[in-house]
Amino acid sequence: AQSVTQLGSHVSVSEGALVLLRCNYSSSVPPYLFWYVQYPNQGLQLLLKYTSAATLVKGINGFEAEFKKSETSFHLTKPSAHMSDAAEYFCAVHTGGGNKLTFGTGTQLKVEL
Amino acid sequence: DTAVSQTPKYLVTQMGNDKSIKCEQNLGHDTMYWYKQDSKKFLKIMFSYNNKELIINETVPNRFSPKSPDKAHLNLHINSLELGDSAVYFCASSTGTSNTGELFFGEGSRLTVL
Numbered sequence: 001a002q003s004v005t006q007l008g009s010h011v012s013v014s015e016g017a018l019v020l021l022r023c024n025y026s027s028s029v030p031p032y033l034f035w036y037v038q039y040p041n042q043g044l045q046l047l048l049k050y051t052s053a054a055t056l057v058k059g060i061n062g063f064e065a066e067f068k069k070s071e072t073s074f075h076l077t078k079p080s081a082h083m084s085d086a087a088e089y090f091c092a093v094h095t096g097g098g099n100k101l102t103f104g105t106g107t108q109l110k111v112e113l
Numbered sequence: 114d115t116a117v118s119q120t121p122k123y124l125v126t127q128m129g130n131d132k133s134i135k136c137e138q139n140l141g142h143d144t145m146y147w148y149k150q151d152s153k154k155f156l157k158i159m160f161s162y163n164n165k166e167l168i169i170n171e172t173v174p175n176r177f178s179p180k181s182p183d184k185a186h187l188n189l190h191i192n193s194l195e196l197g198d199s200a201v202y203f204c205a206s207s208t209g210t211s212n213t214g215e216l217f218f219g220e221g222s223r224l225t226v227l
Contacts, residue, residue, distance in 0.1 A: 038154075041221075099144060100158055100161065101158065102158075
C-alpha cells in the first residue's frame with residue numbers, strides 16, 4: 001500500500017533561514033505526491049504536486065519540492081522563511097481510485113524572529 | 114465568495130445525539146469528499162461522491178451517513194454521537210476523479226461531543 005512518512009512533527013526555523021520539511025514515500029508504482037498547507041483554523045490548501053513530469057516542482061509562496069526516486073523522498077524546501085509560513089504542512093500520496101489521497105501526520109512549522 | 118463552505122463551523126453536543134454537517138461548493142466540481150481530522154491533526158478520508166454517486170467509502174461506522182442531493186452538495190449525518198467522534202470534519206471537492214486533481218477544502222466543522 002502506498003503511504004507517506006513525515007519526519008519531525010515540529011520544525012522551528014528563524015525568519016530568513018532555510019525551510020526543510022521531510023517526506024518519504026512508500027510505493028510500488030510511480031507515485032503522485034502532494035504538499036498541502038493548513039493555516040490555523042483553516043482548511044488545507046495545495047502548495048504543489050508531483051505527477052511524474054519534472055522532478056523539481058515549484059509551488060506557491062516560494063516553496064518547491066524535489067522528487068528523488070533513489071531516496072524515495074519528496075522534501076519541501078523554501079530558501080528563506082517568513083513569519084507568514086508558520087502553519088501545519090502535510091505530505092500526501094494518491095492511493096487509489098476516485099482521487100483518494102492519504103496524508104502524512106503533518107509537520108508544524110514555527111518561524112521565529 | 115467562498116468556494117467550499119461548511120455549516121456549522123462549530124458544533125457542541127451531547128453523547129447519543131444526532132447531528133448533521135452541510136457542505137456546498139460553487140466551483141462546478143464533480144467530486145466531493147469528507148475527511149476527518151483528529152486531535153493529533155491526522156487527516157483521513159471518510160467518503161467521496163462523484164456526480165451524486167458514492168465512490169469511496171472507507172471503514173467508517175455506519176452511524177455516519179453521507180448524502181449528496183446534487184453534485185454541489187454533500188452532507189454528513191451522524192447518529193448516536195460518541196466521544197470519539199469529536200474531531201474537525203473537512204469537506205473538499207475536485208474536478209472529476211483524476212489522480213492528479215487538486216482538492217479544495219472547506220474551513221472545517223469542529224465537532225465536540227460531551
